Amino acid sequence: MDFMELSFISLGAAVVVFYGVKLLLFSRMLYPKVWFPMSKSFFTSMGEWAVVTGGSDGIGRAYAFELAGQGTNVVILSRTKEKLDQVAKEIEDATGQKVKVIVADFTEENVFAEIEDNLKDLNIGVLVNNVGILPSYIPSKFLETTDLEQTITKVINCNVKTMAKMCKIILPGMENRGKGVIVNISSGVACIPSPIYTLYAASKVFVERFSQGLQAEYKDKGIIIQTVAPFGVSTQMTGYQQANMVTLTAKEFVKSSLQYLTAGDKTYGSICHIVLGWFLQSAPLQLLHADSIHNGLKDYVKKRLRVRSTKSLRQCKSH
Structure with missing residues (x-):
């Protein structure tokens, strides 16, 4: 086994161990x-x-x-x-x-x-x-x-x-x-x-x-x-x-x-x-920072606030 092959095997093992530990830590949260x-x-x-x-x-x-x-x-x-x-x-x-x-x-x-x-x-x-x-x-x-x-x-x-x-x-x-x-x-x-x-x-x-x-x-x-x-x-x-x-x-x-x-x-x-x-x-941050995402979020919040205002108005009228 040459040095390069040994290096790749060692790197692969390290990655498996790293993600195995992360998975174990995550499983504790369940x-x-x-x-x-x-x-x-x-x-x-x-x-x-x-x-x-x-x-x-x-x-x-x-x-x-x-x-x-x-x-x-x-x-x-x-x-x-x-x-x-x-x-x-x-x-x-x-x-x-x-x-x-x-x-x-x-x-x-x-x-x-x-x-x-x-x-x-x-x-x-x-x-x-x-x-x-x-x-x-x-x-x-x-x-x-x-x-x-x-x-x-x-x-x-x-x-x-x-x-x-x-x-x-x-x-x-x-x-x-x-x-x-x-x-x-x-x-x-x-x-x-x-x-x-x-x-x-x-x-x-x-x-x-x-x-x-x-x-x-x-x-x-x-x-x-x-x-x-x-x-x-x-x-x-x-x-x-x-x-x-x-x-x-x-x-x-x-x-x-x-x-x-x-x-x-x-x-x-x-x-x-x-x-x-x-x-x-x-x-990817490029996806999360896209204008379409931000505009969609703004529209969602505005819609939610309108619904909330409508509900409040109805409750006031019912009292």
Whole structure:
């Protein structure tokens, strides 16, 4: 056997081993309860309280309900007091846990001193950095964004600055106690460069890199820091699109994502979203960046918003 033949055989064997390992790792995602089990007391063992930003609606609300159902008291933060109070009552009635509300508009500059003051005496074991905004409901090119200067500031304040500031407030207590969980919500669109979602996707890339770096820094302190990057979830941000095999309800997604909490520093949160992420990262960018794809997506979002507006109008007329 000559050197070239041996080299090709070795290369082939290495490729088989590489993809075999990847297949094995992927297969674990099909059975999270088997591969990534957690005790029923896992969350309460982290601390008495969980903090959820953007906790009055959508994914944040679902996290607050699920964590309260696991036995933790919950702090929910959002900008609308009426919605916060309503959700707090619903959680308290359903779970019997304490719920504290903090009103905060995370698109504004100076909201964190008051938040820190309200949280300083709490034993916080879980932080969910969920709050986030889209530059606009209808995707568009960067320079076509309405009120671009103001939108840049709001997106960075809400999607980027808030996550870092909330970690600054809560992480020291976790480090002192040698335990804690931080879940930072990114987005599936951040897995590739995403034209017409450029500003939003870039802000979520920051979420991923910040979280992964932070996990490397604090993993040996007993703290779990994970990015969760969902694709379609039926929430206000997505126009409450109809749930299906790919688009999950917020409750379904949160239940699924928490099963992967010990699976690594990033997860897409559900098996269907894991497959979708793999597909997008494997597809040619020339195809995904084609104008026809973007125009089709814009038309789909516009149609969805029209349907939503029509339904809202009908509901108003029926009352």
